[in-house]
Amino acid sequence: MKTTPPLIEDLARRFSTKLLLKQELNLSEHRFQYLIAHQLIERVPGISSTLNFHQCNRCLNKNQILFGKIPQPNSKPIIYCKKCIQMGRVSTKEPLYRWTGPMPMRHNVANPLKWRGILTPLQEKASLKMVEAVNNQSNLLIYAVCGAGKTEMLYAGIQEAIKQDKRVCIATPRADVVRELAPRLRRDFPTIHSAALYGGSTERDLNNHLVIATTHQLLRYENSFDIMVVDEVDAFPYHRDKTLPKAVTRASKPNSTQIYLTATPRRSHKVQIATKQMPTVSIPSRYHGHPIPTPTFQAILRLNDSLEKDKIPTKITHWINEKQTNNRRFLLFAPTIQLAESLAEKLDMPYVHAESPDREYLIKQFRARNFESLITTTILERGVTFPSIDVAVIQADHHVFDEAALIQIAGRAGRSANDPTGDVTFFYEYKTNAMIQARNYTIIKNKEAKRCTV
Numbered sequence: 001m002k003t004t005p006p007l008i009e010d011l012a013r014r015f016s017t018k019l020l021l022k023q024e025l026n027l028s029e030h031r032f033q034y035l036i037a038h039q040l041i042e043r044v045p046g047i048s049s050t051l052n053f054h055q056c057n058r059c060l061n062k063n064q065i066l067f068g069k070i071p072q073p074n075s076k077p078i079i080y081c082k083k084c085i086q087m088g089r090v091s092t093k094e095p096l097y098r099w100t101g102p103m104p105m106r107h108n109v110a111n112p113l114k115w116r117g118i119l120t121p122l123q124e125k126a127s128l129k130m131v132e133a134v135n136n137q138s139n140l141l142i143y144a145v146c147g148a149g150k151t152e153m154l155y156a157g158i159q160e161a162i163k164q165d166k167r168v169c170i171a172t173p174r175a176d177v178v179r180e181l182a183p184r185l186r187r188d189f190p191t192i193h194s195a196a197l198y199g200g201s202t203e204r205d206l207n208n209h210l211v212i213a214t215t216h217q218l219l220r221y222e223n224s225f226d227i228m229v230v231d232e233v234d235a236f237p238y239h240r241d242k243t244l245p246k247a248v249t250r251a252s253k254p255n256s257t258q259i260y261l262t263a264t265p266r267r268s269h270k271v272q273i274a275t276k277q278m279p280t281v282s283i284p285s286r287y288h289g290h291p292i293p294t295p296t297f298q299a300i301l302r303l304n305d306s307l308e309k310d311k312i313p314t315k316i317t318h319w320i321n322e323k324q325t326n327n328r329r330f331l332l333f334a335p336t337i338q339l340a341e342s343l344a345e346k347l348d349m350p351y352v353h354a355e356s357p358d359r360e361y362l363i364k365q366f367r368a369r370n371f372e373s374l375i376t377t378t379i380l381e382r383g384v385t386f387p388s389i390d391v392a393v394i395q396a397d398h399h400v401f402d403e404a405a406l407i408q409i410a411g412r413a414g415r416s417a418n419d420p421t422g423d424v425t426f427f428y429e430y431k432t433n434a435m436i437q438a439r440n441y442t443i444i445k446n447k448e449a450k451r452c453t454v
């Protein structure tokens with residue numbers, strides 16, 4: 001077997017199966033020129049352009065409004081992509097680079113899984129289906145309610161893939177979910193190398209066995225993963241942004257296994273499930289066997305007016321007082337940052353939203369039980385698990401709370417086997433279809449779960 005010099009092996013680990021900007025290569029000019037001259041890396045146009053049509057080759061954006069122009073004296077303007085500019089500018093003058101040298105080696109790990117928990121029969125069924133999908137290079141949709149224990153269902157499949165020296169990616173739309181999943185997976189697979197990638201993370205993927213990443217981070221990959229697990233496949237921004245599914249496909253190898261996880265499938269997946277186009281395994285019950293809490297509706301007259309005038313209706317303050325008296329921890333969901341801010345001020349509670357600079361810190365503090373309540377926008381609607389909490393939604397009739405969001409929010413309660421019940425209350429002025437559908441979903445899933453255990 002041909003041996004690669006250690007330096008080339010090291011560079012191969014850093015660059016292979018990625019599309020990177022020159023500054024992301026982080027090489028001295030001398031070394032960079034050496035790699036180009038020896039055809040170890042090649043240039044890929046950052047933007048493909050014909051007369052008036054541009055496409056970004058990193059984020060696959062084709063929306064012409066999202067391209068900018070930098071005028072140049074005596075030559076054509078530079079075209080750049082605005083859509084993915086946060087990841088560093090890609091333009092007609094700033095190409096991407098692809099590794100064309102030898103592929104890096106990975107060490108086989110015989111039995112990486114150290115988790116010794118026991119799966120429920122339904123979890124076991126999903127777990128076996130995933131192992132089958134890994135072995136057959138086929139796809140699978142795992143349709144499991146919030147609290148079904150989805151992560152543990154993936155373990156046998158991940159173990160099987162790693163044994164076969166395959167590379168696994170768990171992609172999720174939310175950075176908070178990456179931060180929650182990575183430590184669990186590292187605890188349960190302690191002998192493999194992994195990387196947790198999200199905007200602002202300092203970790204690097206050196207051709208690791210396992211990558212846990214936001215779907216956005218996959219814009220830097222091509223033909224990289226044998227197993228692609230897309231968690232929360234129905235979540236924003238993945239389900240709204242047409243380029244992200246394409247990026248996930250590009251980041252996967254041609255004969256890869258795709259595993260999709262969802263508790264609240266959107267219409268396209270529902271159609272695929274109903275018409276059996278997508279092999280699906282359905283898990284209607286939680287891992288601890290207790291029902292999902294059914295939301296309670298609390299109508300409040302002139303709720304919207306009161307909140308606009310910075311007044312918190314007594315029904316809401318009663319709910320909060322009752323929780324505080326009974327030492328119950330809780331999350332209060334608000335539809336907008338402004339309302340979250342004003343509630344936080346009035347109630348003297350911490351709050352988080354997508355732009356909070358201290359969001360990671362506050363979530364950690366809440367998880368560590370350093371305070372008892374947290375106000376949040378929909379950023380904490382899914383993926384995160386706090387063991388013993390109740391939840392209330394303020395203005396549950398607001399348009400940001402669609403059926404999926406309300407189901408996910410309700411799914412935060414009663415997650416612990418030691419405290420499996422939880423209170424979910426929707427405060428509203430006008431009842432919406434989304435609220436009714438969310439409640440119906442809970443009732444239907446609880447009935448299905450009962451039938452599975454009979």
Ligand SMILES: [Zn+2]
Pocket residue numbers: 056057058059060061081082083084085090
């Ligand atoms: Zn782009």
